[in-house]
Amino acid sequence: MRLDLSGKAVLITGAASGIGLACAQAFLAEGARVGVLDRVRPPSLPGEVVAARADVTDEGQVAAAVELVAESFGGLDVVVGCAGVSGPVGRPLAETSAADFAAVMSVNVLGQFLVAKHARPWLGDGSSIVFLASDSAFVCAPGMVPYCASKGAVVSLTRALSVEFAGVRVNCVCPSVVDTPMARGDLGDLLDEPGFPVQAAEEVAQQVVYLASARARTVNGQALLADFGVSARSGFPA
Template sequence: MTEKTALIVGGTSGIGLATARRLNALGTQVHVAGRTRARLDAVAASDPKITVHQADGGDAAQVTELLGALGTVDWLILSLSGGEGMGPIADLDLDALRRAFDAKFWVQLTTLKAALPHLAPDGSITLISAISARMAMPGTAGLAALNGAVESLVRPLAVELAPIRVNAVSPGLVDTPWWDAMPEDARRAYFAHAAGLLPARRVATADDVAEAVVLAATNPNVTGTVLESDGGARLVSLA
């Protein structure tokens, strides 16, 4: 593969970091941006070939400054998210849901918009949503709205920004730090229960989803697509 430049915003853990590692293994010049210095330092220590940058994806000025320093970016991957927005609608804290939109939808859109002048004409933008956008699982209406909003950007932007390609990857249940707030025993029990219901009979790893992200980002014939990497979660009830 001819050396390309990738920027993964929100790439210090989970799917973002797994994607950075896969792209690095392909010979890509990989840059990872995040807000937390300690996480960036950890990536720099564990993966010295990946270049890290401290920047807030929700701050257009910081993104513009970062992209100005990098020059042209071929593959922009937005793996930004938060941990709020789940719960029965009757009890859902709408302020928490607003924060969830700020942490995922608005921050991805802010980064995307600020990055446009710096993307290669044949480059790509890959968003990360979640399968909750197309499931009917009780307690996930807030997450469905959030991830549906992310996915709604894909098709119109794929036409508007062409020939830049725009896609999203929609994970299902993935063993990432997103679940760290759940007690370990409860998380393991839920994962075991869910694995028995999923058609794939397993909970995904971050690297499973990263493989789909790399495909969406790098394949020149994929655009306007939401690529599902959910183990079949959209086909069953995980309640």
């Protein structure tokens, strides 16, 4: 399938590792021009790349980074919000501080809001925003209240912006467990021989690239749940 992304100007947050880096590589492979935004310097990438340093929770830094990339490319066609944190995992709510909760919401929700806010003036008709949410917006595990709440908020933010931003499609991808440095930091050796389905960051990137392309022009305000069909199964013992 031709995605016709050659020459498109793409901005990706959280692009130094994991899903964000895989997205940058996928868009570059399609011939896009890519702006990579992260708190740390991303690895060297082949192709037309502009790197910007920013903390997505800092509005001034986000505004400056978006402007740098957009001015370098003469505008933006695609924005991909990948920056995110897991926060406390396996910790009961009674042991979770307000600061812990606020920190997760700040990166995972405020960060998406800020990049969308400051990218909007650079996005023309037919452009696209794709956020990374999670299946944790729909199904939950004990000890992950801040993360689940934040990803549910990203799904609602996606729908709200799809209505607010006329001419710009806004969707999100909601993968189940992805083998990334962040996931390995939380799950450790469980990812070496998992007893559950795990996907690669490159697989998620392909979902993002499709939603960002004109091939998905009829898809707007949607959350693509990519969980191997796990959430479709009934608890009925049959």
